Amino acid sequence: MLHRQTISEKILSARSGRDASAGDIVICRVDHVIGTDASTPMAIDYFERMGGTRLFNPERVTFAFDHYAPPSPSGEAFHARVRAFVRKYGGTLLEVGEGISFQRAVESGKLLSGDLVVGADSHTVTCGALNVFAIGVGSSDLAVAMMTGEIWLKVPATIHITLAGNRAEGAGAKDVALALVKELGSTGASYRAIEFFDPLDQFAVDDRMVLCNLAVEMDAKAAIFPTDAATRRYLAVRANQYREACNADPGARYQREIVFDVSAVTPQIALPHAPDHVVPIAQAIGTPVQMVFIGTCTGGRVRDFREALEVLVRAGERIAPGVTVVLTPASREVEAILTRDGTLARFAAMGAVVTTPGCGACCGTGGVIPGDGMTVISTANRNFRGRMGNPNASIHLASPAACAAAAATGVIIDPTLLPAAY
Amino acid sequence: MPIQFDGRARRLGHDINTDYIIASARKKETLDGNVLKQYLLERIDPAFAASVRPGDIIVAGRNFGCGSAMEVAVTVIQAAGIVAVAAESFSRSFFRNAINNGLLAVECDTSTIVEGDQLAVTLDGATPAVRDLTRGGRWEGASLPPIMQEILGAGGLVPYIRRRGSLTGDTRRGATGSR
Numbered sequence: 001m002l003h004r005q006t007i008s009e010k011i012l013s014a015r016s017g018r019d020a021s022a023g024d025i026v027i028c029r030v031d032h033v034i035g036t037d038a039s040t041p042m043a044i045d046y047f048e049r050m051g052g053t054r055l056f057n058p059e060r061v062t063f064a065f066d067h068y069a070p071p072s073p074s075g076e077a078f079h080a081r082v083r084a085f086v087r088k089y090g091g092t093l094l095e096v097g098e099g100i101s102f103q104r105a106v107e108s109g110k111l112l113s114g115d116l117v118v119g120a121d122s123h124t125v126t127c128g129a130l131n132v133f134a135i136g137v138g139s140s141d142l143a144v145a146m147m148t149g150e151i152w153l154k155v156p157a158t159i160h161i162t163l164a165g166n167r168a169e170g171a172g173a174k175d176v177a178l179a180l181v182k183e184l185g186s187t188g189a190s191y192r193a194i195e196f197f198d199p200l201d202q203f204a205v206d207d208r209m210v211l212c213n214l215a216v217e218m219d220a221k222a223a224i225f226p227t228d229a230a231t232r233r234y235l236a237v238r239a240n241q242y243r244e245a246c247n248a249d250p251g252a253r254y255q256r257e258i259v260f261d262v263s264a265v266t267p268q269i270a271l272p273h274a275p276d277h278v279v280p281i282a283q284a285i286g287t288p289v290q291m292v293f294i295g296t297c298t299g300g301r302v303r304d305f306r307e308a309l310e311v312l313v314r315a316g317e318r319i320a321p322g323v324t325v326v327l328t329p330a331s332r333e334v335e336a337i338l339t340r341d342g343t344l345a346r347f348a349a350m351g352a353v354v355t356t357p358g359c360g361a362c363c364g365t366g367g368v369i370p371g372d373g374m375t376v377i378s379t380a381n382r383n384f385r386g387r388m389g390n391p392n393a394s395i396h397l398a399s400p401a402a403c404a405a406a407a408a409t410g411v412i413i414d415p416t417l418l419p420a421a422y
Numbered sequence: 423m424p425i426q427f428d429g430r431a432r433r434l435g436h437d438i439n440t441d442y443i444i445a446s447a448r449k450k451e452t453l454d455g456n457v458l459k460q461y462l463l464e465r466i467d468p469a470f471a472a473s474v475r476p477g478d479i480i481v482a483g484r485n486f487g488c489g490s491a492m493e494v495a496v497t498v499i500q501a502a503g504i505v506a507v508a509a510e511s512f513s514r515s516f517f518r519n520a521i522n523n524g525l526l527a528v529e530c531d532t533s534t535i536v537e538g539d540q541l542a543v544t545l546d547g548a549t550p551a552v553r554d555l556t557r558g559g560r561w562e563g564a565s566l567p568p569i570m571q572e573i574l575g576a577g578g579l580v581p582y583i584r585r586r587g588s589l590t591g592d593t594r595r596g597a598t599g600s601r
Binding site (some may be wrong): 038045049068072120136139140151153163186190191219221254270364366369385387 | 433437439441442445446447449450452453465484485488489490491492493494496497511513514515518519522523568569578579580583584587588589590592597
């Protein structure tokens with residue numbers, strides 16, 4: 001009989017064909033392989049040098065044009081390489097405007113409980129919201145997975161985090177995620193998986209994606225939710241096949257167990273230039289901002305934009321003079337929904353710039369680049385100096401509501417104070 | 423067969439993310455390490471790249487290579503002529519990418535090593551180690567699992583897979599293989 005396993009141990013056991021425990025090295029079969037336009041060109045080079053002659057299964061390999069969207073001339077050249085590769089070997093190509101690679105994987109309904117996903121984008125872990133073990137790798141591991149459908153992994157020990165207590169009014173998943181990054185620090189989950197548990201069913205799959213995503217900023221190897229009511233609600237309208245939940249066994253061994261009181265979480269902000277440089281937003285109130293970026297894999301989903309619009313509406317539905325507001329939906333689907341319900345048109349009417357779905361301005365590769373001396377507030381997940389393409393800009397990370405409040409007022413402000421204090 | 427590199431310590435701090443090693447905005451123009459190496463660690467020190475000598479060894483604090491999993495962060499370090507990296511800890515994606523490209527990465531106490539110290543970095547079997555020839559001291563790193571030793575021993579993941587055809591050694595999985 002198998003020992004009592006964490007979700008990670010269970011998935012990696014099933015995919016390696018052995019009873020795997022934390023610390024074991026296993027070679028696993030991969031269910032889905034994902035590359036981006038930033039990582040695939042180099043992976044093609046490795047693939048060819050490794051002697052690759054075919055994809056292990058073209059139906060399970062996807063390449064997304066998300067980082068260079070829209071592309072510069074050099075980005076076009078990377079895209080051309082990937083297109084030529086797909087013509088020769090197959091695989092699914094998600095063109096410019098289709099959205100962020102792993103966002104599309106989650107939306108597709110094709111990720112099943114217990115799947116193993118390998119993606120050459122560190123934020124691939126986001127897929128863990130759907131009870132899959134998803135890991136971010138570089139281009140050489142991507143090449144091996146493309147070619148052989150295999151990856152070797154050290155089975156991680158797990159940190160178990162219970163999201164306890166009722167979420168406070170005005171504090172969203174992003175605030176909880178930032179508070180967790182602060183609590184655990186930039187290396188708090190190194191070489192380990194985080195297993196989340198949401199006993200009160202108060203984090204929808206879109207929220208869970210934010211929580212899993214920001215686990216990377218604690219250096220987690222993977223972050224995973226069990227399958228529960230929220231998972232089933234999300235998949236009910238998307239998936240045409242299901243697999244039994246891949247949840248932890250009662251009595252599974254965790255390296256650390258944390259009961260995190262989300263009721264105590266207020267709106268948070270990460271100050272320049274580190275994602276774990278987090279303080280309650282109350283401590284940053286009044287800082288003038290010149291650019292607001294709402295989008296990416298931690299703030300570019302439907303509810304994020306609706307929440308942002310609601311804050312702006314409360315403040316008179318206008319953007320403060322001198323503030324550039326940039327919106328980038330995480331995917332085509334998000335863009336379509338927000339087009340249908342008029343959300344994007346209302347932002348545009350206020351003067352916001354709405355850009356092509358994808359990674360946008362997050363990493364300075366395909367969007368608006370802030371100018372020298374500019375202070376930015378963004379819904380993204382990284383604020384390293386120069387991250388958005390200009391080392392002379394300062395980036396703050398916060399929730400969509402906080403970003404909208406800054407857009408309305410021109411300063412960093414607690415969104416729950418609007419409009420009363422405004 | 424033991425591996426040994428002797429070189430000069432290039433001292434860095436904690437949480438050096440891959441964007442600091444090489445900016446995404448640089449990488450979007452080219453993946454050529456020989457071009458990108460002029461921007462190596464420009465966010466930390468714009469003069470760093472020009473000061474690198476072949477054989478230099480990066481010595482860092484906690485969480486080296488955090489952030490993006492971009493592999494060019496490793497290949498640019500190699501293109502600059504740096505032969506090994508020692509750090510108190512590595513971000514896992516950087517560590518994998520380093521081994522996959524044959525860059526020796528040693529996880530050990532680096533707190534007393536100073537910029538310019540002459541170091542010997544070794545891998546003997548599973549055990550990597552750093553010796554400070556300038557001020558004395560030797561630190562063993564966490565031992566490498568057999569698969570990482572094999573990949574490093576082969577010279578990286580490319581020759582490793584070329585020889586075996588796959589990780590499991592089943593040549594039918596993708597490559598033609600050449601054994």
